[in-house]
Amino acid sequence: MFSCSNESHNDASGLVKVVLRNVGHQLLFLNQDSISIVKPVKKLDELKFQLSFEKSLVIHPDSLVYLVKYNFQKANLPQHYLVEVVQCEDNEVAYSYQMQQNREKSILPCGGRQLKRGCYLINIRFTKSIEADKSYSYSWLLYILLIGIFVGIMLFYFKLKAKFFPEEYSENYTSIGKYKFYPEQNKLIKEALEISLSKKECELLAVFISKPNQIIKREELSKKVWEDNGVFVGRSLDTYISKLRLKFKSDESVKIINIHGVGYKLEICN
Template sequence: MKQKKNLFLILLLAITVFVFFNFTDSSDENKDFSERVKVALREVGNQLLLSNGDSISLVLPVKEHDKNEFEISFENQLKFMPNDLVLIVKKVFKKTTFSKNYRVSVISSFDSEVAYSYEINADKEKTIIPCSGRNLPKNRYTIKVTFLEIKSSNFLWIFYIFIPIIFGVFYKRFFKVEKQKMVIEKVDNNCTVLGSFIFYPAQNKLVKKASEINLSKKECELLAIFVANPNQVIKREELTKKVWEDNGVFVGRSLDTYISKLRKKLQEDKNIKLTNVHGVGYKLEIK
């Protein structure tokens, strides 16, 4: 039981550490993704300017509108062939681990209309690159890049959902089932496991680890009746008849006295409780 408890605690610690580091890594990964995209898009902007023979004007700061949507804009107007844009973006992104599914839109700053757009997909049949050979006239453009699929560990979210279930299963497997199974178990004709005790009725004693708890004959007879009927109410009349029937005069308070003594001897195990059912009798409660 102790080994199983230690195994459960190790499992709990391992899952806790895993979840903590995964959440931390996920946050860092999202932040790193954003920064890497901005660097890559600045390189895209720089290559477009160079294709215009412009090595002086600036690529303005990259804007992030969402975790998967970014914009680059330019200090001055420029013109370019859409095919050049497609090749430049492809070449720059090839050096990264970004999603292979993305959409690029060229927006005219004059009227905010989409002057050109295309979509790249890992599934080549879904890739759309229209009119790549038509020149875009000189204008002030904003280029918006939308990643359609970002690497994520969706299976981990399923794992997080099932964590309480996993804990429940292991707890039931290692603790509750084991406890119910071992609370009362007859080892042989000489002894019975009773929670953390071993009961030897023939020797009038209880044993707990290395400790022996001596029982009087009456205590032993009473406990034997309770052990044979766990979690059942035993009437006072039945107890007195079985234990004192052949012993002459019976004093009414004797039963209560012996029950009190037994209760004290069993109190070390919290899973075992000898309770009084008022006006009826007694019950050995096994949790």
């Protein structure tokens, strides 16, 4: 009898840890954090567990109350518990509440006040014995696994999208060979590749685009880009021209040609 009772209690404790890890992942998801991890859930005593995080986060009490209640209900865990959000640096309780089966008897103070970003420990102490419905436990574990897989796939998708499909840009662009030049955003786009431009590079390119395939004198380039913008050094123009050439190196149809002793020409071969 003792062995069976002990095994049942271990199953319940294991389920609590799984559920609390899921709560932790959902809190990180609300913080738009898809990189840091939820640390292993600690069992402080028979009825008390501790949830902690690798990095600091913002905690919204309303969200915390909802996530704990929702996940506990899904796992058929007791609805009688005390939650404390503890500050790591001084072990002071930043927020706490008590939940009862009858919500009218629950104590939920200051729900709308956000806890600023910081390091927090979340302690959950059950005020009644933890006896989960074992017939439901395995289906809940499967549910957690499926949710975890779904969240993982979605995070992976958004990472790929952010990497290979840049955000939408305005229609105000100029085509330069295989590139699209967005002067308002200081960017060049070539297919899925995004290339940032400095302010000076952007201004120089704008001058070249205004006179494609035409020779532009050094004096004109210097005046339009550097006039009223600080001291002009003789080599500054040549330096920025070299930088622009590197940005277009993957497209042989676009060349910035040096006309010795005169200036430069942006040559675009159709």
